[in-house]
Amino acid sequence: MERTLKIFDDYRVYEFEGNQPLRVVDTQGKVSQLIKVLQFTLADTFTVEPTNPIPRGDMIPPRSSRRKINPEGIKLIKAFEGVELEAYLDAVGVPTIGYGHTKDVFLGMTITQAEAEELLRQDIEEFEIAVEDAVEVEINDHQFSALVSFCFNLGAGSLFKSTLLKFLNVRKLQEASLEFPRWNKAGGQPLLGLTRRRMAERALFLGKPWQPFLEYELLQLTQPKIKSEYVRYVQQGLQKAGFDIQKNGVFDLETDAAMKKFQAQKRLDPDGLVGPITITELGL
Template sequence: MSTRQINAEGLKLIKFFEKLYLNAYQDVVGVWTIGWGCTEGIRSGMTITETQAEEMLRKELSKFEAAVTNTVQVELNDNQFAALVAFSYNVGVGALKESTLLKLLNEGKYQEAADQLLRWDKAGAKAYLGLSRRRRAERSLFLSKPWEWAKDWNPGQTSESSRLLQLAQSGELVKGDDVRQLQQALIAAGFTLQADGVFGKGTAEAVKKFQEQQGLPADGIANAKTLATLGINSKAS
């Protein structure tokens, strides 16, 4: 019997948050990655086509579809199934199997299980806005509600989240979680730098090179267009 598959909305969600990379890159923990977050058998210098990326994603997803099918003991509608596949694709099958989310779900507590998704917004014990957005999107999909609003979700728009990121000409360098998020996106795009949350010369140079690659004005300033091209939603103008 064929394994149940993720639906179109779940696939759309994964592709939005993973982004497509046709050249292999090392993620923030040094794992070689390509396509929409595929890691199996990936090596330095590897390149693929978008068609190959689709095939790799489909093959990769089959493992998570099977895991959700085999571990969940209650009925799931298509959106609930898709949300759990998307979640496990990001955090791993092992995390799903050991989660309170799965325990509550198998007890038939669907709403409580959905709310558990919001707890998985950390990497290395630190919460990240990108993960918070992804978890909110997955929760909305699980509850069969529109999820795309979560792409721009921000917990209380602060001056830090709306400022222009650039190399300071004098005085103290620009610092913050928004800078760290920018650096992590640049690392994911193949650049070598530290995600230390400080906008120094190395970050400015990486931004400029990325802008050159993408045909954007290459000024080293991470404006809204540059952030959007990196997959970072910003209210900056």
Template sequence: MENQIKIFKDGSLYEVEGEDAVKATKTEGQVKLLIEALQFTQAETFAIASDNAVPPEVIESRAAFRKINEEGLKLIKSFEGLHELKQSPAGTYVEAYLDPVNIPTIGWGCTEGVKMGMKITIAQAEEMLKKQMAKFETAVANAVKIEINDNQYSALVCFSYNVGARALFESTLLKFLNQGKIQEAANEFLRWDKAGGQVFLGLSRRRRAEQALFLSQPWSTALDWKPTQVMQLAQPGQPLQQGDNVRKLQQALIKAGFNVQADGFFGAGTDKAVKEFQKKQGLTADGIVGAQTLAKLGL
């Protein structure tokens, strides 16, 4: 069912799904509220309501009740951190800072209404996080069309809090998830580790943590994850599993003419391609990427 945004005479925005209004934004003429509404909508079209149209009643959805779980909050706090933590005679406080793309930020990654020079207490930082988180909780609950567990939901909230709700809405990750392809959706997390086209270690770690939470696996080990070369993991009897090293292997297989996806996961498709490659090269077709297989692939 297609969502549509209707703009009324007073500047208010209503997101309509079928015949039901599911969200309202009172912009009161403020451009920033209009921009925010567009960032958090899944609407594909918009319409301007007639001058005498009456704004509809917004139905209460399940999105209003679902919240990120404790593991999700721990994950966000672990990766966001409390930057510019300082002491004063009145107690501990945090100060606004510029994030890597020069956006004024405070507390655990909060940006709404933040200006440089702003100072808040830890308690205020907690409240700001909860307030800003609510928009992403609602966005995820509305975007996902199938039943998912709390860890899957919380991982998606963590993900969208970092990359933006709009990015989630337009992602292949969400497309796979709504098709019920859970593992394929999980694989997509690792593709979102770049900023400005450059891979950042912090983002690589964060995506691995979110992926682990999504799969209900321990995520804290991702805090110390470091990329390794293919050679380091390609030991006899120790097949590759996941990571940038697997992606390099897959890219080499693609270059060699095999139809695999460079998703960073050593799944059945990659295993089959490795064995076929080994067979063509006159190697033992065991699926283990050892020194000879690496050499033949040019790695």
């Protein structure tokens, strides 16, 4: 059913599905509030109305999400966002505090850890509602939580317009999962931090361990050799693929040779460079 926004001259914005009002936001005449409404709507059209046809006594109560992000999703968001208890300017100059919170923040502001947790809860709920609105099929808690993290980082509008959502809504879950790594760019350039987060969200979406991707890096044979728990995780994937190698956490000659053979088997470029495509083929 078609969704429409109706903007009234008392600064309130209603979202309708057909003739049924779903939510109302009082923007108080602030452009920033109107922009936020537009970021969280699936509506295709809007109208500007001179008066509000809905009686004040029938005001729609604030929405809350029926589904909640699970503990693993919260851990993932916290791990990638980090927490700051004193306000700072983010990369684009916006005052920020806590776990990436920006509303009503000013430089010099400080909060407690408990307050940071509460602000995070409030921020997450908006994205829980957005995911509920966008997804038209049954999904499990891990899938829901991965999508909430995706929206928290990229904005609800990114999910609404994504091929990821289109695949998901026709129950093509594997194809949908492969869309996560595509959202790793800023200014047209892939960023390691975004790649790590998208791979972690994909792993959570698939119900697999996501923590190894906190250490994700492009692996290859180097001197000195790369040593990390992430290498051990990749070696585990090669073992499951049938290669008899040690799971020692060192990207050594043995691991390099096995990786090139694996890539050749999968018709990838057998260069030994372990990036998102190779990781996906390993089933990690």
